[in-house]
Amino acid sequence: METSEFVIGQRWVSHNDSVLGLGIVTDVSGRRVTLGFPAADEERTYAIDNAPLSRIIFQLGEEIETFDGAKYIVRAVEDLDGVLMYHADDGENIHPISEVKLAGSVNFSAPHQRLFAGQFERNGAFRLRVATLQHLDRLRASPAQGLIGARTQHLPHQIYIANEVARRHAPRVLLADEVGLGKTIEAGLILHDQLQTGRAHRALIVVPDSLVHQWLVEMLRRFNLHFSIIDQSRYDALKEEEDDVDALVNHIFGDDDSVNPFESEQLVLCSLDFLVNSEKAQKDAQAAGWDMMVVDEAHHLEWSPEQASPEYQVVESLSEASQGLLLLTATPEQMGVASHFARLRLLDPARFHDLEAFREEEQDYEAVNQVVHRLRDNPDSISAADKATLAEWVGDDLDELLARDDNHQAVIDALLDRHGTGRVLFRNTRAAIQGFPERQPLPEPLACPPLYDDTRYDVAGLSPEVSVPDEEQWLAEDPRVAWLEKKLAGLRPAKVVVICANASTAMALEHYLQLRAGIRSAAFHEHLSLIERDRAAAYFADTEQGAQALICSEIGSEGRNFQFAHHLVLFDLPANPDLLEQRIGRLDRIGQTEAIRIHIPYLQGTSQEVQYRWFQEGLNAFAESCSVGVSVKEHVEDLWQQALAGDSESLEPLIARSAEETDRLKALLHNGRDALIEMNSCRRDVAEALIESIEQEESSAQVRDYLMQAFDILGVDVEDHSEHADVLKPGEQYQAGMVTGLPDDGLTVTWDREQALHREDMAFMSWEHPMVTGVMDSVTSSGLGKAALSNLSVKALPAGSLLLEAVFAVHCPAPENLQLTRYLPVSPLRLVVDVNGRDLSAALPHDKLNELCSNIRRRTAQAIVPRIRAEVETMVDHVEGLAGPHLKPLQQQALDRLDQAFVPEIHRLEALRRVNPAIRQEEIDFLRQQQDAAREAISHASLALEGIRVIVTS
Numbered sequence: 038m039e040t041s042e043f044v045i046g047q048r049w050v051s052h053n054d055s056v057l058g059l060g061i062v063t064d065v066s067g068r069r070v071t072l073g074f075p076a077a078d079e080e081r082t083y084a085i086d087n088a089p090l091s092r093i094i095f096q097l098g099e100e101i102e103t104f105d106g107a108k109y110i111v112r113a114v115e116d117l118d119g120v121l122m123y124h125a126d127d128g129e130n131i132h133p134i135s136e137v138k139l140a141g142s143v144n145f146s147a148p149h150q151r152l153f154a155g156q157f158e159r160n161g162a163f164r165l166r167v168a169t170l171q172h173l174d175r176l177r178a179s180p181a182q183g184l185i186g187a188r189t190q191h192l193p194h195q196i197y198i199a200n201e202v203a204r205r206h207a208p209r210v211l212l213a214d215e216v217g218l219g220k221t222i223e224a225g226l227i228l229h230d231q232l233q234t235g236r237a238h239r240a241l242i243v244v245p246d247s248l249v250h251q252w253l254v255e256m257l258r259r260f261n262l263h264f265s266i267i268d269q270s271r272y273d274a275l276k277e278e279e280d281d282v283d284a285l286v287n288h289i290f291g292d293d294d295s296v297n298p299f300e301s302e303q304l305v306l307c308s309l310d311f312l313v314n315s316e317k318a319q320k321d322a323q324a325a326g327w328d329m330m331v332v333d334e335a336h337h338l339e340w341s342p343e344q345a346s347p348e349y350q351v352v353e354s355l356s357e358a359s360q361g362l363l364l365l366t367a368t369p370e371q372m373g374v375a376s377h378f379a380r381l382r383l384l385d386p387a388r389f390h391d392l393e394a395f396r397e398e399e400q401d402y403e404a405v406n407q408v409v410h411r412l413r414d415n416p417d418s419i420s421a422a423d424k425a426t427l428a429e430w431v432g433d434d435l436d437e438l439l440a441r442d443d444n445h446q447a448v449i450d451a452l453l454d455r456h457g458t459g460r461v462l463f464r465n466t467r468a469a470i471q472g473f474p475e476r477q478p479l480p481e482p483l484a485c486p487p488l489y490d491d492t493r494y495d496v497a498g499l500s501p502e503v504s505v506p507d508e509e510q511w512l513a514e515d516p517r518v519a520w521l522e523k524k525l526a527g528l529r530p531a532k533v534v535v536i537c538a539n540a541s542t543a544m545a546l547e548h549y550l551q552l553r554a555g556i557r558s559a560a561f562h563e564h565l566s567l568i569e570r571d572r573a574a575a576y577f578a579d580t581e582q583g584a585q586a587l588i589c590s591e592i593g594s595e596g597r598n599f600q601f602a603h604h605l606v607l608f609d610l611p612a613n614p615d616l617l618e619q620r621i622g623r624l625d626r627i628g629q630t631e632a633i634r635i636h637i638p639y640l641q642g643t644s645q646e647v648q649y650r651w652f653q654e655g656l657n658a659f660a661e662s663c664s665v666g667v668s669v670k671e672h673v674e675d676l677w678q679q680a681l682a683g684d685s686e687s688l689e690p691l692i693a694r695s696a697e698e699t700d701r702l703k704a705l706l707h708n709g710r711d712a713l714i715e716m717n718s719c720r721r722d723v724a725e726a727l728i729e730s731i732e733q734e735e736s737s738a739q740v741r742d743y744l745m746q747a748f749d750i751l752g753v754d755v756e757d758h759s760e761h762a763d764v765l766k767p768g769e770q771y772q773a774g775m776v777t778g779l780p781d782d783g784l785t786v787t788w789d790r791e792q793a794l795h796r797e798d799m800a801f802m803s804w805e806h807p808m809v810t811g812v813m814d815s816v817t818s819s820g821l822g823k824a825a826l827s828n829l830s831v832k833a834l835p836a837g838s839l840l841l842e843a844v845f846a847v848h849c850p851a852p853e854n855l856q857l858t859r860y861l862p863v864s865p866l867r868l869v870v871d872v873n874g875r876d877l878s879a880a881l882p883h884d885k886l887n888e889l890c891s892n893i894r895r896r897t898a899q900a901i902v903p904r905i906r907a908e909v910e911t912m913v914d915h916v917e918g919l920a921g922p923h924l925k926p927l928q929q930q931a932l933d934r935l936d937q938a939f940v941p942e943i944h945r946l947e948a949l950r951r952v953n954p955a956i957r958q959e960e961i962d963f964l965r966q967q968q969d970a971a972r973e974a975i976s977h978a979s980l981a982l983e984g985i986r987v988i989v990t991s
């Protein structure tokens with residue numbers, strides 16, 4: 038620009054700092070010019086010869102706005118001694134409007150407007166923008182989306198479930214894998230996926246007290262999900278944070294509940310006990326509303342037709358306030374079939390509405406399974422008999438299902454959905470997954486001391502020490518104590534988990550071992566605070582200075598991860614077989630590397646011996662996971678009670694009947710219910726294809742390449758750390774606002790999953806790491822790279838020719854809950870034209886241009902832009918013309934995807950409604966309305982110009 042160009046009253050913008058808005062020249066003196074920026078309420082002075090300013094001249098037909106908010110269309114422009122007078126029309130008359138009167142806020146959102154306003158960048162920024170759009174599009178369409186970022190091993194059964202569940206809108210399911218197979222990880226994967234894809238924003242996790250911290254840590258280290266714990270003290274503190282004005286208003290209106298601590302966070306973790314004990318907190322949690330709720334150890338939600346437990350009631354009311362619901366339990370029937378049914382009803386009331394009908398249906402499972410197998414093996418020739426059976430089960434839908442392209446799968450899905458626990462229950466077993474270490478029961482019969490003469494039998498005989506008032510006495514006389522001391526000394530330094538039923542036993546034992554026997558140990562039970570429990574677990578986990586033994590109570594240890602230990606001492610045996618499985622599951626979990634030695638000291642001639650033999654010989658529950666234990670116990674309850682009561686005649690029949698019933702039930706379930714559930718819980722081929730696509734995303738070095746490109750522009754320095762790892766640090770040109778989560782002193786990152794699994798000190802960078810998604814968001818939501826000017830030196834084109842490279846993306850404003858990006862992706866469209874409108878997109882690919890284009894010096898570029906304005910506008914018209922026809926097919930594709938998602942679900946509800954009047958017509962209508970709203974929004978989609986690169990040949 039020339040010195041003489043600046044005149045007081047003219048309007049200019051800063052191309053370094055677009056947020057300042059439209060500046061007005063207030064002073065020109067000597068070699069300096071001063072501008073006021075009314076929108077930002079700032080004044081800036083620049084050296085005239087290198088001021089980063091662009092003159093703003095609105096063109097005929099463009100809209101202008103005055104400082105009082107009136108809008109006009111420019112019809113003529115007159116230069117009055119350097120200051121412009123616009124002759125502009127308000128729809129009725131033409132008004133003379135001096136540029137001095139223009140509003141201070143101006144938003145050059147269209148790429149070419151930014152170019153003309155001098156807000157353009159170098160090639161790299163445009164490349165970054167195009168790359169960002171392309172990656173976003175690829176990632177959103179990838180079957181791996183949502184599953185890429187977790188710091189976990191890719192285990193097929195988990196990936197399958199995560200994908201199956203997370204793809205649903207507001208999923209409601211029971212995750213019931215056997216103990217230790219990774220339900221927490223599955224829930225984390227589902228949450229991560231739903232949050233990542235925008236299907237969910239607010240999530241509440243409700244767990245037993247003892248698991249709060251473990252969940253907090255697992256969510257953070259494995260999924261980068263920062264949950265906030267709300268317990269009683271935090272709840273009270275947040276309630277008190279209400280400011281004075283609120284307090285006064287609430288006082289006047291007699292309302293002390295206006296602050297809802299559960300609304301202060303998006304991701305909340307709290308204990309079920311806290312909610313059960315605080316009605317106020319419960320109400321607030323309910324009022325806050327959630328997209329997803331996770332409840333761990335859901336077998337505690339006891340229910341019977343006569344009475345629901347307080348835990349069940351709390352979860353029931355919260356589940357109504359949450360769209361999605363994940364219930365987790367390894368032992369769903371621990372509290373009986375009725376409780377199991379009641380939990381299923383929380384998940385899918387349309388499907389589970391009648392306990393008796395549910396029980397009756399179980400009779401059909403085997404027959405259903407057989408038909409499913411025949412359909413699978415021989416999809417094209419269904420026998421007339423099978424067809425008749427199917428018609429009975431699936432009703433009028435059968436013909437429609439058989440007419441589909443994927444008919445046999447459609448019939449199987451309908452069967453699985455309507456018979457059995459179908460879509461809502463997922464359960465993987467060790468037997469199906471395989472590769473788990475052996476469990477070796479090591480019984481230790483011990484003589485029963487006279488101390489327990491009165492408490493040898495019944496359930497009390499399982500933990501007779503509880504009835505002895507003098508703790509010192511039982512510690513001295515119970516042979517299990519001396520045995521334990523000796524066993525630990527013999528196993529040293531191996532880590533040993535000791536589990537007993539009661540906290541009082543655990544405390545006494547730990548005290549004894551620590552102080553009398555000099556064995557480093559820690560207690561772990563429900564009377565310890567959360568911090569004390571975590572401290573104890575950490576002390577036990579410490580391989581150098583840590584405890585050798587962790588003495589746990591039943592409740593205290595539930596859900597915890599102790600697979601680094603290989604020895605388990607069952608100081609006593611529980612009455613309930615599912616509790617035994619929960620105990621062994623502390624060690625028998627993913628990550629266990631050795632055979633698990635299960636030491637079982639029991640007192641001979643007492644109910645402990647009965648229980649040992651029953652578990653060992655009747656249920657084989659030590660060596661193998663026994664999911665039918667509770668049902669077998671119900672079947673032999675009387676005999677079991679008698680045997681436990683000391684009736685020696687009952688023991689052998691108890692064992693024989695139990696073994697028989699165990700075999701019978703296992704076979705029945707294997708052929709019926711479990712087979713159906715298994716079919717639903719992991720389809721290997723699907724899981725393997727998913728893992729392959731996740732690994733494909735990872736194995737290409739793209740994420741690192743992309744970030745390097747971004748960091749170069751955003752001022753992040755990258756230092757080499759070691760193979761696969763780098764150290765990221767804010768550099769001199771660091772744009773803090775564009776990068777999230779980079780500490781001032783840097784961050785060590787790894788790009789490799791394997792390394793991430795054993796180097797938890799390094800952040801695992803993937804396409805779904807918050808820093809990467811944050812950079813992508815910053816690029817797309819800011820103007821970065823929207824406009825660039827560059828030089829291309831090629832012989833084929835005469836010097837001074839102009840080309841325009843443009844990128845478009847689909848825009849479809851719609852309420853977020855419609856989740857339109859699932860159907861209508863970003864779909865970046867790249868086009869290249871010359872001033873004559875020739876389509877050169879194929880002849881000049883993006884990568885080629887990146888290679889050949891060079892940057893133009895800023896001052897030269899500033900001088901060029903005003904001179905090429907008309908040609909650029911013509912070329913923008915050309916690309917818009919070329920882009921137009923691409924929209925319709927994208928919309929059609931989106932409509933098809935929409936139908937694929939909605940039609941089967943509407944159909945399913947309609948089918949279920951015929952047998953279950955509890956399904957309300959409104960539910961079906963709601964789905965239809967959602968579908969209509971999405972259709973409407975898709976019809977208004979447009980292709981928006983996202984970025985341009987103007988290329989000047991030389």
Ligand SMILES: Nc1ncnc2c1ncn2[C@@H]1O[C@H](COP(=O)(O)OP(=O)(O)OP(=O)(O)O)[C@@H](O)[C@H]1O
Pocket residue numbers: 188189190191192195214215216217218219220221222223366367595596597598622623626627628
């Ligand atoms: N994919 C995985 N990659 C790495 N570690 C895993 C994976 N899945 C599970 N684990 C580890 O295995 C252990 C068991 O997992 P998790 O706690 O999720 O099991 P669970 O089924 O919830 O157990 P429980 O029935 O005891 O509640 C944990 O230590 C977990 O971190």
